[in-house]
Amino acid sequence: MARSYCYQCQRVKEACFCHDVIQIDNAVSVIVLQHADESRINKGSAVIAKLSLKNYQCWQGEDFSHHAALNQLLDAAAGEICLLYPDKGAQALPLSDPGPAGEKIKYLIVIDATWRKAKKIWSLSTNLHRLTRFKLGADIKSNYRIRKVPEDGYVSTIEAITYSLAALEQRPLKYQPMLALFDAMIDFQIEKMGPQTYDKNYTDKK
Numbered sequence: 001m002a003r004s005y006c007y008q009c010q011r012v013k014e015a016c017f018c019h020d021v022i023q024i025d026n027a028v029s030v031i032v033l034q035h036a037d038e039s040r041i042n043k044g045s046a047v048i049a050k051l052s053l054k055n056y057q058c059w060q061g062e063d064f065s066h067h068a069a070l071n072q073l074l075d076a077a078a079g080e081i082c083l084l085y086p087d088k089g090a091q092a093l094p095l096s097d098p099g100p101a102g103e104k105i106k107y108l109i110v111i112d113a114t115w116r117k118a119k120k121i122w123s124l125s126t127n128l129h130r131l132t133r134f135k136l137g138a139d140i141k142s143n144y145r146i147r148k149v150p151e152d153g154y155v156s157t158i159e160a161i162t163y164s165l166a167a168l169e170q171r172p173l174k175y176q177p178m179l180a181l182f183d184a185m186i187d188f189q190i191e192k193m194g195p196q197t198y199d200k201n202y203t204d205k206k
Contacts, residue, residue, distance in 0.1 A: 009047055015188055021051045022177040028108050028168050029055040030161055031070075033121060035113035036060050045158035045182055046112045052178050053161075062117070063124035073107070074127055080106040083128055084164050085118075086135035093134040093167050105132075105168050112157045136163055143183060158182050 006016040030053055032046055050056055064070050074081065082105045084093075109131070111118045122128065140163055142155040155163070159182070162175040 009051060015185075015192075017048075017181055017185060017188075018051065020181055020184065021048075022181075023054060024052050024175060024177065025054045026056075026165055026169075026175075028105055028165055029057070030165070031073075031107060031109045032056070032058040032112050032157070032161075033064055033070075033109060033125070034058055034060050034111075035062060035117045035121065037117065038112050038114075045156040045185075046161075048158045048178050048181050048185070049161050052181070058112075062121055064121065065125050065127050067125075067127075071127060074131075077107065078130065080104055081109060081131055082107070082168075083109045083111075083131040083133045084135070084160055085111060085122055085128075085133050087122065087133060090133040090135040092137050093164060108161070108164055108168065110157060110161055110164070115154065134164065136160065143179075143186065156182070 004013045005011065006013055006018060008018050009016055011017070030049060032049065034046060038046070046058065050058060059067060059070065061067060109128070111121050113121060136155065140155060140159075142159055158178055162178050165175050166172050
């Protein structure tokens with residue numbers, strides 16, 4: 001028998017979390033540049049932002065240098081847009097005070113992909129290189145317990161969006177419902193895979 005899916009959160013009905021979504025009116029609009037492969041991963045986290053945030057847009061691709069809608073926005077409001085990407089020119093974004101650089105930001109662009117594919121999107125999409133770039137502080141820890149990360153300091157897309165919005169808007173508690181939903185999603189996945197499978201594949205044995 002075919003499994004029944006929820007077309008909003010893109011999960012099987014038993015794992016659907018739509019009834020727990022809390023709509024948030026984000027002052028800084030979020031634009032996600034998503035690699036197509038990421039949309040097919042059932043434990044991807046960007047869908048939480050899609051369902052939760054009132055001001056949200058997601059565009060799929062790999063090379064966004066000729067993306068008409070993105071370039072139109074960059075031409076109109078480049079000075080009000082920041083990109084969350086930890087290249088050498090990125091400024092650290094503390095949670096307590098984003099400083100003058102964050103006060104004029106109206107749009108936050110986030111890349112949703114594996115780290116290897118995110119680097120390729122960044123490399124190909126040269127139109128992004130002129131933007132103000134932020135990176136999260138080293139003190140932020142990820143709770144993405146069902147997806148391995150290359151090293152400490154990496155976070156999921158929803159965590160990156162949550163912490164960035166909280167910092168840019170200086171509203172530390174406003175976006176916590178998204179993290180709570182993310183944690184519940186992870187707990188469900190771990191429960192379904194069972195403790196032995198989780199321990200074997202995801203628990204640090206060091």
